[in-house]
Amino acid sequence: MTQFTENNGALFVDNLSVAELAKAYGTPLYIYSQTAITQAFNEFKNALGDFPSLICYAVKANSNLSILKVLADLGSGFDIVSLGELERVLKAGGDPAKIVFSGVGKSVQEMKRALEVGVACFNVESEAELERLSDVAVGEGKTAKISLRVNPDVDAKTHPYISTGLKENKFGIEFNRAIDVYLKAKALPGIEIVGIDCHIGSQLTQATPFLDATDRILVLVEQLKNHGIVLKHIDLGGGLGVTYKDETPPAVADYLSPILAKLKDLKVSLMLEPGRAIVANAGILVTKVEYLKPTTEKNFAIVDAAMNDNIRPSLYQAWQEIRPVQSSNATPDIWDIVGPVCETGDFLAKGRTLAIAAGDYLAMFGAGAYCFSMSSNYNSRPRACELLVDGDTSRVIRQRESFDDLIRGELVGNA
Numbered sequence: 001m002t003q004f005t006e007n008n009g010a011l012f013v014d015n016l017s018v019a020e021l022a023k024a025y026g027t028p029l030y031i032y033s034q035t036a037i038t039q040a041f042n043e044f045k046n047a048l049g050d051f052p053s054l055i056c057y058a059v060k061a062n063s064n065l066s067i068l069k070v071l072a073d074l075g076s077g078f079d080i081v082s083l084g085e086l087e088r089v090l091k092a093g094g095d096p097a098k099i100v101f102s103g104v105g106k107s108v109q110e111m112k113r114a115l116e117v118g119v120a121c122f123n124v125e126s127e128a129e130l131e132r133l134s135d136v137a138v139g140e141g142k143t144a145k146i147s148l149r150v151n152p153d154v155d156a157k158t159h160p161y162i163s164t165g166l167k168e169n170k171f172g173i174e175f176n177r178a179i180d181v182y183l184k185a186k187a188l189p190g191i192e193i194v195g196i197d198c199h200i201g202s203q204l205t206q207a208t209p210f211l212d213a214t215d216r217i218l219v220l221v222e223q224l225k226n227h228g229i230v231l232k233h234i235d236l237g238g239g240l241g242v243t244y245k246d247e248t249p250p251a252v253a254d255y256l257s258p259i260l261a262k263l264k265d266l267k268v269s270l271m272l273e274p275g276r277a278i279v280a281n282a283g284i285l286v287t288k289v290e291y292l293k294p295t296t297e298k299n300f301a302i303v304d305a306a307m308n309d310n311i312r313p314s315l316y317q318a319w320q321e322i323r324p325v326q327s328s329n330a331t332p333d334i335w336d337i338v339g340p341v342c343e344t345g346d347f348l349a350k351g352r353t354l355a356i357a358a359g360d361y362l363a364m365f366g367a368g369a370y371c372f373s374m375s376s377n378y379n380s381r382p383r384a385c386e387l388l389v390d391g392d393t394s395r396v397i398r399q400r401e402s403f404d405d406l407i408r409g410e411l412v413g414n415a
């Protein structure tokens with residue numbers, strides 16, 4: 001169920017008017033619904049039922065401390081890919097024993113800190129990383145719990161930039177090398193093997209690639225047993241898609257039930273690393289129309305949000321719905337929604353039929369995942385304010401950046 005509803009042509013988040021929030025806090029403005037996040041998390045939890053499992057929310061989708069806190073309070077674990085994400089989870093009250101550490105480039109410093117706080121598992125992505133991790137663990141007098149991230153070589157049928165489980169991708173250990181690398185891991189002094197992991201891509205809209213990947217992983221689980229390596233968990237990564245436009249991803253329960261059926265006799269627990277499916281449709285980006293600029297070729301609506309606030313349209317050709325926050329009597333026309341940044345690639349949407357005028361607020365939907373977390377200060381634009389709405393109340397969970405924030409750490413010289 002959506003928490004974004006229309007009442008007499010006005011958009012609401014939970015019980016609050018988006019136009020009122022935009023007036024009070026300014027634009028560009030990210031607004032998230034705590035109820036929507038909770039509902040999405042509980043969909044996973046309910047689908048898993050009493051199957052031994054851990055949901056590790058992928059922090060990179062949206063790493064705001066308050067959102068991490070909401071998820072930690074719901075009992076979520078976390079999938080992290082950097083030291084910064086680790087510290088965020090700890091600061092938000094996340095349990096280190098529910099953290100899995102993914103990523104192809106873990107540094108010595110990151111490994112040390114993760115060992116110190118006691119993360120549940122390192123998802124190791126290469127033999128070189130495995131050797132380094134063993135050395136670091138021995139040096140710290142610790143043992144690193146690991147799973148190997150195996151590349152199952154299945155086609156996730158998603159955008160090439162977010163497909164990760166093909167042979168030619170940089171992620172994971174080659175399927176045909178996996179057993180040898182496990183045998184090597186078994187012999188290393190600083191390593192304890194606890195699981196196996198894969199993550200084949202993001203925004204998957206079909207169940208089949210997940211099932212194919214599961215089958216490939218289960219082949220390895222059997223072979224490992226024959227080598228005396230018994231795994232405690234299988235981590236099938238994240239990747240479940242959401243509806244931005246007309247995509248029809250499987251419901252969480254429909255994607256998970258055939259997977260659970262495959263695992264039920266194996267005495268392993270299941271870990272998942274959903275990001276987008278938890279937060280994407282829990283957020284909107286609100287922006288104001290600064291100018292309408294009709295030209296002979298095209299009509300441009302120049303808004304105060306830009307590619308630095310949401311890079312998905314320019315980076316992935318992503319389509320996100322845009323609607324006026326308050327419907328108006330303006331004549332509908334076809335608009336490209338573009339920002340103030342000095343790049344032709346700076347657009348939020350192209351060719352949208354909208355009835356808009358200068359000064360109107362627009363809402364960009366599906367903005368809870370991979371939007372704010374990928375934002376930047378390009379063109380010296382301060383990053384937006386973030387709000388979390390819960391029923392009748394809203395609170396600022398990130399202040400709009402100031403000029404001082406923009407230049408923090410920079411030196412003019414001769415100081």
Ligand SMILES: *Cc1c(COP(=O)(O)O)cnc(C)c1O
Nearest residue numbers: 058102202238239273274275276
């Ligand atoms: C990005 C990522 C995820 C989350 O993917 P979603 O598509 O947002 O669910 C999970 N695991 C790993 C290793 C990732 O890199």
